[in-house]
Amino acid sequence: xxxxxxxxxxxxxxxxxxxxxxxxxxxxxxxxxxxxxxxxxxxxxxxxxxxxxxxxxxxxxxxxxxxxxxxxxxxxxxxxxxxxxxxxxxxxxx
Numbered sequence: 355x356x357x358x359x360x361x362x363x364x365x366x367x368x369x370x371x372x373x374x375x376x377x378x379x380x381x382x383x384x385x386x387x388x389x390x391x392x393x394x395x396x397x398x399x400x401x402x403x404x405x406x407x408x409x410x411x412x413x414x415x416x417x418x419x420x421x422x423x424x425x426x427x428x429x430x431x432x433x434x435x436x437x438x439x440x441x442x443x444x445x446x447x448x
Contacts, residue, residue, distance in 0.1 A: 358401065360394075367393040403446055411437045
């Protein structure tokens, strides 16, 4: 899975902010730089939450690796199913 770097996130959020400004879809109640920083922080926190979820799913599946192997289950499919289930339960948007 491709992960975005901090620099890519900053470029992406800047483009989004510029697009919203250009279309006059927002009015700033705070300094524009503060808004951009908050956007970056939220985006990075979301990526970290997904990374943490991935690690948790890997640990869960690792503890059942024997069952997965003996029942010929597809690890990637199991990983995706468990990840989506946990994300839904926790309100994490993937």
